[in-house]
Amino acid sequence: MLELRKDIFADERDDNLKEIGKGTQRQDMLGHVTGTSTYFDDHKLQGMLHMKVLRSQHAHARLRRIDTAEAERSQGVRRIIRGADVPRNLNTLLSLINFGKDDEPSLAVDKVRYKGEPIVAIVADSPREAHEAMAKVRVDYEPLPAVFDVEDALKPGAPVVNEVYPKNTFIYHDVYDHQKLRFGDADRALAGADHVLEQRYQMSPIEHAPTETNGSIAAPDTNGRYVVYTSTQALFFSLDTSAKILDVPSNTFHFVGGTVGGGFGGKVDTLTEPLCILGAMLTGRPVRYVLGREEEMQFGSPRGAERIYLKDGVMRDGRIIARKVRAYFDSGAYTRLSSYAVVKCVAHLPGPYTIPNVHGDVYCVFTNRTPATAMRGFGVTAMDFAIECQMDKLAHLVGMDPMEFRILNAYRDGDMKAHRREAKNCALIECVQVAAEKSKWTLREEFRRMSSRKDGGGGRAAIPATPGETRPRPTAPAQQRTAYDRSLAAPLNEPPREPPPPPPSPPQPAAPSHGATRFSSVFGTRRR
Amino acid sequence: MSKIPLQFRHNGREVAIFVDGGTNLLVALRELIGDMTPKFGCGQGGCGACSVLIDGALHLSCLTLAETVAGRSVETLDGIKQGPQLHPLQRAFMENFAAQCGYCTPGMLMAAKALLDRNPQPSRAEVVEAISGNICRCTGYEPIINAVLAAASGGRASA
Structure with a gap:
C-alpha cells in the first residue's frame, strides 16, 4: 500500500483537485500572446x-x-x-x-x-x-557500404554500422541481442487455431x-x-x-x-x-x-521506424488464442533512447487484449540512418498501429463486428497480462462502448452489457505453462496496490506477506555504481 | 564590409540602424533593435513564425531584406497592445486557449491582425485562409480560428 504523508503538506494545498470542466488558464498564456515568453x-x-x-x-x-x-x-x-x-x-x-x-x-x-x-x-x-x-x-x-534496412542489417556480412555493437543490435544485459517475451505456447496454439493471419507492417521515421x-x-x-x-x-x-x-x-x-x-x-x-x-x-x-x-x-533525431510482423491465431467464436510478434526498431546509427523504446514495446505486448499465448522478439537495430529518439509514446505507438490494423483484419476473417471483436478480447480486471502482471482498472470495453455510441455504431445487446469489471480473473488469471521456463510459477508476484485501485485485495493493515520466490533471473551486468534503481521499467527494480 | 544606414518606423517609433548588405528584416529586428517577438522558425518562408506587418500588409520578415523597409512602417507583436491594454486579438487568444508552446503565436497574431484590419467581419473560411501560411506544430488550429472569430465578433459588439 502506497501511503502519502499528506499531514506533512496539509497547509500547502487542499486536496480538491477536481479541475475537469472548470477552464483553468495556462500560467504562460499572457507571455505567449504578448510575445514576452522567453525562449532560449x-x-x-x-x-x-x-x-x-x-x-x-x-x-x-x-x-x-x-x-x-x-x-x-x-x-x-x-x-x-x-x-x-x-x-x-x-x-x-x-x-x-x-x-x-x-x-x-x-x-x-x-x-x-x-x-x-x-x-x-x-x-x-x-x-x-x-x-x-x-x-x-x-x-x-x-x-x-551503408545499410538502411533493419533486416538487411542483421544478415551475415552486413556492414558494421557502429563498432561498439558489431552485430548491429543493441545488447541487453550484456548478452541478449533482443528483448523477448514468452507467455504460454504460441506455436502449439497457432497449430490448433481455426484461422491464422500473418502480416507485415512498416512505418517511416517521423520528424x-x-x-x-x-x-x-x-x-x-x-x-x-x-x-x-x-x-x-x-x-x-x-x-x-x-x-x-x-x-x-x-x-x-x-x-x-x-x-x-x-x-x-x-x-x-x-x-x-x-x-x-x-x-x-x-x-x-x-x-x-x-x-x-x-x-x-x-540531423534532428526522428521517431524511429519500426518493422513489425504479427502472426495471430483466432477461433471461429472470435477469441484470439495466440499472438506472435517479431519486430525491428530502427535506432539509426547510435542508441540514444531506442534501447528503452524496445523495452517499452515488449512490455506493451500483446496490446490491451487477453491472449493466453504470446510470443515476442523485438530487436533494437543499428542502421546508417539518423539516430532515432523519443516521440510521444515511442516504442508503443507503432506497435499499436500494427496491432489495431491486425484486429480489424482478424474481425473480418471471423465475420465479427470490429468493435465487438475488441470488446470480446479486451483485458478485464483480474486477467493475467503476458508480462505476468494482473490487469487492473481496465477500461477498454467502456471506451469502445462510448466510441460506438458517439459514432452511432450499433453494438449487440450482450456487448453493450459487457464490462471490464465482470468476467475477468479466474481461469483468465492463470499463467500458462511456458516452454523453456525453468521453473513453473503458479502465481504472479505480489503487486503494489494503491488507493486508486478499484478494490483492494487485502485489508489495509495486513502485515506484510512473505514475498514469493524471485523469478529466474537472466545474467545480470555488474552492479552499477549509482542510479540503477531510479528507472524501474528498464531494470525491473522497484522505484525507491 | 560597409554598412547600410537604415531608418524606418518600428511600432510607431522612428528607428535608425546600420545593417550589412543582405541582412534580413528578422535579424535586424531581433539582433539590432532587440524586438524578440518575431521568431525564427525556418528562414525559408515556410512557417510564418516571423510574420510582421509592413505598412499594414503581412510579410515574412525572414525573406524581407532589411534595407527594403527604409521609410516604411513595421509593426510587430510588440506594438499591438494599447499601453497596458491587450489588443482584442490577444485577449481572444488567451480566452480561447489559442496557444500551446507559444512559438507560432506572434506570427499567428500578426496574420490575424492583418486580416481583421482589412476585413473586420471575416468568415471562418477567410480566417483559415488568412492563417494558412502559419504553421502550428502543436496543431492547435481550431482554437486559433475560434479566437480570431471571437475577436472579430467582439469588435462588432463594441462598435
Whole structure:
C-alpha cells in the first residue's frame, strides 16, 4: 500500500483537485500572446559568438583526413573544434542510468555513420563568417557500404554500422541481442487455431519538426560557472549529459530553460549543449548554436521506424488464442533512447487484449540512418498501429463486428497480462462502448452489457505453462496496490506477506555504481 | 564590409540602424533593435513564425531584406497592445486557449491582425485562409480560428 504523508503538506494545498470542466488558464498564456515568453534564442549577450557545425555528406564513410588550415585563417573565425578537443568524446544518453555502452561521439573522429553527423564545429564572430569558414574545411571521405534496412542489417556480412555493437543490435544485459517475451505456447496454439493471419507492417521515421529548432546559448558566468539557455525538454538530463561529455562536475553549469517552442520528444537528445558550452569554454565568450531548419530535418533525431510482423491465431467464436510478434526498431546509427523504446514495446505486448499465448522478439537495430529518439509514446505507438490494423483484419476473417471483436478480447480486471502482471482498472470495453455510441455504431445487446469489471480473473488469471521456463510459477508476484485501485485485495493493515520466490533471473551486468534503481521499467527494480 | 544606414518606423517609433548588405528584416529586428517577438522558425518562408506587418500588409520578415523597409512602417507583436491594454486579438487568444508552446503565436497574431484590419467581419473560411501560411506544430488550429472569430465578433459588439 502506497501511503502519502499528506499531514506533512496539509497547509500547502487542499486536496480538491477536481479541475475537469472548470477552464483553468495556462500560467504562460499572457507571455505567449504578448510575445514576452522567453525562449532560449531570445537572449542577446554582449560579445556573443556563433557556432556552425560541418556535417557528414555521407551515410557511412571513413574520415581519411580533415584539413581545417584554410578555415582557421578565414575572417572572423575564433576557434575550430575537432573531436580531439572534446574531453569525453563518446557517450550514450542513458549511461546516466547505467544503461547501454557509450557509442556516440560529439564530433566524429575516424568514421561517420549517418548523413548529417557532426564532424567539425566552427566558432566565429557572425553566423555568416562561420558558414564561410565551414566551406573551407576539407574532409577526405572514404565512402563505405551503408545499410538502411533493419533486416538487411542483421544478415551475415552486413556492414558494421557502429563498432561498439558489431552485430548491429543493441545488447541487453550484456548478452541478449533482443528483448523477448514468452507467455504460454504460441506455436502449439497457432497449430490448433481455426484461422491464422500473418502480416507485415512498416512505418517511416517521423520528424517532430518543432517550430523552434533545437539550439542553445552558453556563456561564462560571473562565478566561474557557465550559464546555458537551451531549448531542451529535459533540463537536468541535458545538464548531466553535458557534464559527462565535458568531464566537469555538473554544478559547473546553470541551465535555464522551460520555455520550449515545441518539442514532442525531439528536444531530449542534448544535440547542441555540449558543443555550445565547449565553444564558450574555449573562447571565453558567449556562444550561440542554433540548428537551421534543414539541419533540424536532417540531423534532428526522428521517431524511429519500426518493422513489425504479427502472426495471430483466432477461433471461429472470435477469441484470439495466440499472438506472435517479431519486430525491428530502427535506432539509426547510435542508441540514444531506442534501447528503452524496445523495452517499452515488449512490455506493451500483446496490446490491451487477453491472449493466453504470446510470443515476442523485438530487436533494437543499428542502421546508417539518423539516430532515432523519443516521440510521444515511442516504442508503443507503432506497435499499436500494427496491432489495431491486425484486429480489424482478424474481425473480418471471423465475420465479427470490429468493435465487438475488441470488446470480446479486451483485458478485464483480474486477467493475467503476458508480462505476468494482473490487469487492473481496465477500461477498454467502456471506451469502445462510448466510441460506438458517439459514432452511432450499433453494438449487440450482450456487448453493450459487457464490462471490464465482470468476467475477468479466474481461469483468465492463470499463467500458462511456458516452454523453456525453468521453473513453473503458479502465481504472479505480489503487486503494489494503491488507493486508486478499484478494490483492494487485502485489508489495509495486513502485515506484510512473505514475498514469493524471485523469478529466474537472466545474467545480470555488474552492479552499477549509482542510479540503477531510479528507472524501474528498464531494470525491473522497484522505484525507491 | 560597409554598412547600410537604415531608418524606418518600428511600432510607431522612428528607428535608425546600420545593417550589412543582405541582412534580413528578422535579424535586424531581433539582433539590432532587440524586438524578440518575431521568431525564427525556418528562414525559408515556410512557417510564418516571423510574420510582421509592413505598412499594414503581412510579410515574412525572414525573406524581407532589411534595407527594403527604409521609410516604411513595421509593426510587430510588440506594438499591438494599447499601453497596458491587450489588443482584442490577444485577449481572444488567451480566452480561447489559442496557444500551446507559444512559438507560432506572434506570427499567428500578426496574420490575424492583418486580416481583421482589412476585413473586420471575416468568415471562418477567410480566417483559415488568412492563417494558412502559419504553421502550428502543436496543431492547435481550431482554437486559433475560434479566437480570431471571437475577436472579430467582439469588435462588432463594441462598435
